[in-house]
Amino acid sequence: MxxxxxxxxxxxxxxxxxxxxxxxxxxxxxxxxxxxxxxxxxxxxxxxxxxxxxxxxxxxxxxFGFYATWADLFGQETSPGLVVDHDPAKGEGPVRVLDTRAVDVPGGNRPTTGGQIQKIDIGGKVSRIASPAYVYLPPEYFQPQYRDRKFRTAVVLTGYPGTAEALIKGLHYPQTAHRLSAEGKMQPMVLIMMRPTVAPPRDTECVDVPGGPQAETFFTKDLPRAISGHYRVGADSRSWGVVGDSTGGYCALKFAVHHPERYGAAAGLSAYYKAPIDVTTGDLFQGDEELERRADLMWYLAHEPRPKTSLLVTTSKKGEDNYQATQDFIHAVKPPTRVSSITLESGGHNFNTWRREIPATLQWMSSRLRDG
CATH class of the missing domain: 1.10.287 (Helix Hairpins)
Structure with a gap:
């Protein structure tokens, strides 16, 4: 079990x-x-x-979704995924659907009413990384009147170590998106739910580690290409966003700041703004000072061309230790970059806080993106 x-x-x-x-x-x-x-x-x-x-x-x-399996808990899951090249002539590609499940909403057993969750494997041709994910497809995806529609898409990331399953069972992203769409508060949106840990158990902080896992390349090149080639989603940055909590929030903001040509919007829930170095990360930069500076979002905003993208950051006055850092980040953002924020009076670094922020975050994300 x-x-x-x-x-x-x-x-x-x-x-x-x-x-x-x-x-x-x-x-x-x-x-x-x-x-x-x-x-x-x-x-x-x-x-x-x-x-x-x-x-x-x-x-x-x-x-809270800290560990997915017994091997994950005891640190035995150590090998990064390897990509197997497939023959396009056989109809195989970088996305492999492993399973489907109903969404836990009224009428969820019918895809045209509740949508569908698919468990997939994503293979990265450039990064040579393979990672599992869950894809939430809204009801409209299965309705005949929307058969030509290319949907807006958001990548949803956990913290570290985190499990993608927690985004469904603990943070209720599909259920929340379904409800908000049914209420007319957001447009139907495809969600790609996964954890940022693509080389377990190492915390790569979504960095392209010299001589190691190319995590940033996977999320900014391989993943969008793979999903766009398999599902009816928009292909350019105007259709793609990314949201995450904690480590996933830092990664989300970094992807949009570094790659505005790929992600038109990003939301960091309880995010931090600089990659830490600790026992879980190891030496991320291998002495590459430029790479280390670029991983500091405050430095990046001050020294690199300002990205044309939209950012959302969240914090709380009591309970979060990123309150002052978030205020500094907001003041560091200059046009054409746009920034919005959610500030709670109180709320800790936990699922309960993020569940309070997710509805407004999804509505914000939907308004910043458009269908392809």
Missing amino acids: GLTSNKVLALAVVLAALLFFGTIWLWPRLARRTWKAVTGRVGLLLAAQLAIFGSVGLAANQA
């Missing part, structure tokens, strides 16, 4: 409850001073606490 399985969580909770009540039941029998009784008491307490902590950890992982 998988790490995010409800059965695993249920078994952990049942085990914790049994050990808790078993400890209470057996304690009087172990209330002696013999080494066997002392060992029994220590063992029961230790087992009960481990089971309780395990249950809490599994529940937190399901809620």
